[in-house]
Amino acid sequence: MSLRVASSIATSALRTSEVGIAVASSNVANAGTDGYTRKTAATVTRDTGVSTASVDVTSVTSNVDRFLLKTIVSAQSDLGAAKTRDSYLDQLQSAMGTVASDEDSSGSDIGSMIDALSDTLATLATAPESESAKAATIQDLSDLAETLRSTSSSVQSLRAQADDEIATTVDTINDTLDTLNDLNDQIVKGKALGQNTTDLEDQRNTALKSLATNIDVTYQVDDSGLMRISTSSGKSLLDSSVHELSYTPAASVSASTVYSASGTSGFNGIMLSGSDVTGSSLGGTLGALVTLRDSDLPAQQASLDELATTLMDTLNAIQNQGTAYPAPQTLTGTESVSASDALKVTSGTLRVAVTDSSGTAAEVLDIDLSTLSTLQDVVDAINTMSNASASISSDGKLVIQADSADNGIALGGDDGAFSTAYGMNDLLTGTGASDIKVAGRITADSSLLATSALSDTSGLTAGDTVLTSGEGSVASALKAAFSASQSFDAAGGLTGRSTTFASYAGAVIQNAATLADTASTAYDSQETYTSSLETTFSSQSGVNVDEETAAISTLQSAYEAAAAVMKTLQEMFDTALDMVQ
Structure with a gap:
């Protein structure tokens, strides 16, 4: 050598x-x-x-074990989704309140407030003439309505929060894609020059896992070192250039705000290269936010609305069977109408009574509804009375009033069908949990709460007693409504059922608690799984x-x-x- x-x-x-x-x-x-x-x-x-x-x-x-890295990237996406759901559903559970325990009946949940109202109505049923019992009833009912509105507002606030976070997450995804694109350029150039690019590849893998936390992705690396990334549905996010997502959050969010591909009547679409990808399998934090905003939280709102509307329909139907004592001078409907409308009630007898403060009739008119066709016909019939008049207001409401301030108007004779149809004596107003409230006139004056019913004795005329102070049939019916089973339609995550108001409220709260518990368990499980993968990767690499x-x-x-x-x-x-x- x-x-x-x-x-x-x-x-x-x-x-x-x-x-x-x-x-x-x-x-x-x-x-x-x-x-x-x-x-x-x-x-x-x-x-x-x-x-x-x-x-x-x-x-x-x-x-680096490339197959293990792919598994970790996929797990990061599931972890991002699980963490987001756990956070939001935990907030939802808190918004629903805490169910009272057997030892403590002062729970802050809707069911406990319903129980409190039921107890107050029991007192009212024994003393229907008691002004303090009426005031307590209206206060408890107002508190219940306020809690329903507040809970609904919390649900919508969470939806608005999710919508804003969708926009933030989209920005984060775009920033991460820019980082990955820069690293791609450096790695491809370095490999072409025969340089060591392993540190850059480590940085790219870290950025890739960060991206996967926010959106589910697939990827591959070609011989030049270029990493290509796509959504799980196959839409390209990164190749030789970045394909950015875009999203504009809604200006405001209410129960009626829903996702719209056109974006003209609700939430906008999440756009990628001119395509709306909102409905695709986005995965990660972004996918979880969309599901929460458009499915999970609206489902909870739907069950709250079902409780609120059933409560309104039931109590209003009972109230419209009766009248306050003494009767109010004016009754104004809540339904929007016009004179030419066909009658909603075409059978039975409508009794219109003008009474003084002691319940003595000044005038009584029985109207056979089967002989009339339109609402104007009813108005005309009432206007034949000497002591009362009827009209349709400028805002489209039926108004019936006693001509004298010393008298009042009471309706009866048809089990409240006519009064219910036009909302002449409604106790609650609104369209759902978001706007339910006690009727303004009753809030201002609790003595207008209907506790008694107009006498159904035939042939009553002026001078006859048509109302009595101690008559409490309506008050008793209100009390009974809270112990009786009501019919609830399927709504949100709850099946249709026949149960009490308090039990249904408990089911709404329990459903939220179950969702939160399931989400928490899923997050803990996914976190453990992902951590074990990272540990294995660390031991190998x-x-x-x-x-x-x-x-x-x-x-x-x-x-x-x-x-x-x-x-x-x-x-x-x-x-x-x-x-x-």
Whole structure:
């Protein structure tokens, strides 16, 4: 073997040891760096042609299990979705209130407030003439309505929060895609120049996992080092350039705000390259937010609305069977009508009575509704009375009033069918949980609460007693409504059922609690699973400081041995030169 070949072999050994030491030292220095993977110097033996091989470094590579990385990326998407659902559904459960325990009946939930109202109505039923009992009833009913409105508002606030967070998440996704695009450029250029790009690849993998937390993705890396990323439904997010998402949140959110592809009557679509991807399987935080905003939270609103509307329909039907004592001078309907409208009630007898403050009739008119066709016919019939008049107001409401301020108007005779149809004596107003409230006139004057009913005795005329102070049939019916089973339609996550108001309210609250508990369990499970994958990845691809330190020691010994060979070769070369001089 010539001195030149020996020198080449020794130089190669020095260079290989030097690169190995640098790589191992970098591993130790970055052992605590998030996303860093262990690097190794790949070597190859080269034939020198004299039966002796040299060793050279061909590249520096990362020790990464690509299949495990794909599994982690997928798990990150599930974790992002689970974490988001857990957070929102926990807030929803809090908004629903706390169910009272057996020891404590003062729960803040809707069911407890219904129970409190039921107790107050029991008192009213025993003393229907009591002004304090009426005032207490209206106060409890107002509190219940306020709680329903507040709970509904909390649900809509969560929807608005989710909608705003969708926009924020879209921005975050776009920022991450920009980062990935920059890293793609650096890696592709570095590989083309034969440079070490493993640290850049680690950064890209970290950014990829961050992206997957917000949206479910698939990806592949080509031979040039370029990473291509798509949504789970196949829409490209990153190739040679970034394809950004875009979203504009709604200006305001109410129970009637729903997703609309056109964006003209509700939530806008999430756009990607001109396509609306809102309905696709977005996954991650973004997908969870869309599902919460458009499905989970509206379902909870629907069950609240079912409770509110059933409560309104039931109590209003009872109230419209009766009258306050003494009767009010004016009754104004809540339904929007016009004179030419066909009658909503076409059978039975409507009794219209004008009474004084003691319940004595000034005038009584019985109207056979089967002989009339339109609402104007009823107005005309009432206007034949000497002590009362009827009209349709400028805002389209039926108005019946006693002509004298000393008298009042009471309706009866048809089990409240006519009064209910036109809302002449409604106790509650609104369209659902978001706007339910006690009728303004009753809130202002609790004595207008109907507790008794107009006498149904036939042939009543002026001078007859048509109302009595102690008559409490309507008050008793109100009390009975809270102990009787009511019919509830399927709404939200609840099936149709026949149960009490308090039990249905409890089911609404329990449903929210179940959703929150399920979400919490799913999040804990997913977090554990993802953490175990990361641990496995770290054990396979992470840095073991002890092993790297031992490797550095071994490489230093090899470096010193190669250096000694080089020194010896240099001395032999010098001796050979001296011999030829």
